[in-house]
Amino acid sequence: MFGKRSGPGAETAQRERAPAPPPPPAAKAGGVKPPPRAADLPPPPVHVDSRSSQYYEVKTTIFNALIDTIDLAQLAQLDAASAREEIRDIVNEIIAIKNVAMSIAEQEQLLQDICNDVLGYGPLEPLLARDDIADIMVNGADRVFIEVSGKVQLTNVRFRDNAQLMNICQRIVSQVGRRVDESSPICDARLPDGSRVNVIAPPLAIDGPTLTIRKFKKDKLKMSDLQRFGSISPEGAAVLGIIGNVRCNVLISGGTGSGKTTLLNCMTGFIDSDERVITCEDAAELQLQQPHVVRLETRPPNLEGTGEITMRDLVKNCLRMRPERIIVGEVRGPEAFDLLQAMNTGHDGSMGTLHANTPREALQRIESMITMGGYNLPSKTIREMVVGAIDVIVQAARLRDGSRRITHITEVIGLEGDVVITQDLFLYEIQGEDESGRVRGRHVSTGISRPAFWERARYYNREQELLEAIEAASRKS
Numbered sequence: 077m078f079g080k081r082s083g084p085g086a087e088t089a090q091r092e093r094a095p096a097p098p099p100p101p102a103a104k105a106g107g108v109k110p111p112p113r114a115a116d117l118p119p120p121p122v123h124v125d126s127r128s129s130q131y132y133e134v135k136t137t138i139f140n141a142l143i144d145t146i147d148l149a150q151l152a153q154l155d156a157a158s159a160r161e162e163i164r165d166i167v168n169e170i171i172a173i174k175n176v177a178m179s180i181a182e183q184e185q186l187l188q189d190i191c192n193d194v195l196g197y198g199p200l201e202p203l204l205a206r207d208d209i210a211d212i213m214v215n216g217a218d219r220v221f222i223e224v225s226g227k228v229q230l231t232n233v234r235f236r237d238n239a240q241l242m243n244i245c246q247r248i249v250s251q252v253g254r255r256v257d258e259s260s261p262i263c264d265a266r267l268p269d270g271s272r273v274n275v276i277a278p279p280l281a282i283d284g285p286t287l288t289i290r291k292f293k294k295d296k297l298k299m300s301d302l303q304r305f306g307s308i309s310p311e312g313a314a315v316l317g318i319i320g321n322v323r324c325n326v327l328i329s330g331g332t333g334s335g336k337t338t339l340l341n342c343m344t345g346f347i348d349s350d351e352r353v354i355t356c357e358d359a360a361e362l363q364l365q366q367p368h369v370v371r372l373e374t375r376p377p378n379l380e381g382t383g384e385i386t387m388r389d390l391v392k393n394c395l396r397m398r399p400e401r402i403i404v405g406e407v408r409g410p411e412a413f414d415l416l417q418a419m420n421t422g423h424d425g426s427m428g429t430l431h432a433n434t435p436r437e438a439l440q441r442i443e444s445m446i447t448m449g450g451y452n453l454p455s456k457t458i459r460e461m462v463v464g465a466i467d468v469i470v471q472a473a474r475l476r477d478g479s480r481r482i483t484h485i486t487e488v489i490g491l492e493g494d495v496v497i498t499q500d501l502f503l504y505e506i507q508g509e510d511e512s513g514r515v516r517g518r519h520v521s522t523g524i525s526r527p528a529f530w531e532r533a534r535y536y537n538r539e540q541e542l543l544e545a546i547e548a549a550s551r552k553s
């Protein structure tokens with residue numbers, strides 16, 4: 077109906093103006109390695125845990141005595157509060173018998189830690205309690221990393237040994253009815269608060285059980301937050317709002333942890349409240365505010381290896397649910413075909429994310445997902461399908477200083493021969509670095525005054541706003 081799907085002028089010239097990639101680091105001449113400078117040395121671990129090593133010695137003694145005394149099977153029958161009480165009584169007794177000198181505060185701390193070990197997630201608890209941490213990455217018992225404000229830091233949090241870590245992994249995955257051990261060493265799970273968890277255990281993980289947690293943020297970032305952080309300019313945000321509202325089909329592309337899901341969530345904020353939206357995700361992360369939303373989640377195979385429901389199953393089923401928009405958390409396989417078909421058959425305003433480093437790479441990825449899905453289609457046909465389906469690609473990136481930026485708002489406007497023609501509307505231009513190592517840059521308009529989705533914006537009565545946002549951006553550029 078709109079833009080390239082009807083517009084005669086769609087197959088115009090290639091207008092992509094990707095910013096030049098940063099130059100590669102200069103190759104070192106000669107074979108002599110210079111001595112490491114202070115800046116090259118790994119930073120010391122951040123002190124998340126302030127307890128001393130003596131404290132840990134005492135804790136181990138008391139913990140071992142507790143395990144000898146307590147009936148774990150019976151403890152498992154109790155609810156959390158009663159189990160805590162039971163542990164409290166026994167720990168207090170052990171402290172008295174062993175004559176350990178401790179202040180009341182230390183004793184309380186010890187009790188808390190032991191309860192966390194026996195009933196909860198052990199040394200992970202203080203990290204899980206913090207809202208500023210985006211990811212927790214545990215590479216074996218004594219290397220725990222966190223990501224805070226886009227920066228990955230080694231912490232001084234330690235597990236007693238790999239057995240304790242494995243126990244905690246087991247506790248996490250058993251809550252979603254799964255098991256992780258040598259025979260099934262890979263497992264995805266979710267914490268009760270919605271955080272996404274992956275465990276890979278030895279022998280596949282060579283240096284011990286490896287646990288990765290993407291913390292669930294209760295207060296999801298909004299477009300105004302992204303604007304405040306400088307991830308997008310006010311004009312770019314206005315254009316994204318219009319794109320989300322006027323039912324363009326959107327792909328959000330980006331690397332791992334670049335902010336794709338966050339951006340998708342923001343974009344869904346512009347959907348009108350009377351639209352029926354169906355979301356399909358591997359682990360429900362999106363938080364749509366509209367009243368008419370159906371949330372679907374894939375299911376991994378059970379312990380016998382059956383019962384799996386894939387993303388493709390969900391997307392296909394969606395089509396029988398009278399959706400107006402389909403939102404796919406992450407497109408990574410053959411469901412790409414079904415999503416594109418949905419986009420091409422009247423479910424305008426559908427959206428999805430995918431892993432790619434540039435909008436052009438996103439197009440290649442989607443094409444190869446379809447090819448690898450076993451559809452025997454000539455590549456020109458696939459490209460026609462891609463071009464017909466996708467209106468806009470929004471590229472997210474995590475820059476080297478840890479900040480997250482929207483680097484491209486790019487339209488897919490047509491096919492010229494075999495080449496998909498794209499047109500950048502907004503780009504993020506890197507200008508350098510300030511004294512503290514933060515990347516300096518700005519969002520610029522590429523000077524396109526009439527995006528291909530103009531007619532669509534006009535249909536929804538948003539063309540004046542679109543024009544104002546583009547003009548305002550052009551004046552600044």
Ligand SMILES: Nc1ncnc2c1ncn2[C@@H]1O[C@H](COP(=O)(O)OP(=O)(O)OP(=O)(O)O)[C@@H](O)[C@H]1O
Nearest residue numbers: 210302305307331332333334335336337338339480
């Ligand atoms: N623009 C932003 N500014 C600051 N923090 C952000 C921004 N976008 C996302 N984040 C934070 O970064 C973390 C990762 O974001 P998100 O889950 O959206 O990334 P993703 O690209 O979907 O990751 P994955 O590839 O693992 O699915 C979250 O904690 C989120 O709150």
Ligand SMILES: [Mg+2]
Nearest residue numbers: 336337338406
């Ligand atoms: Mg994501």
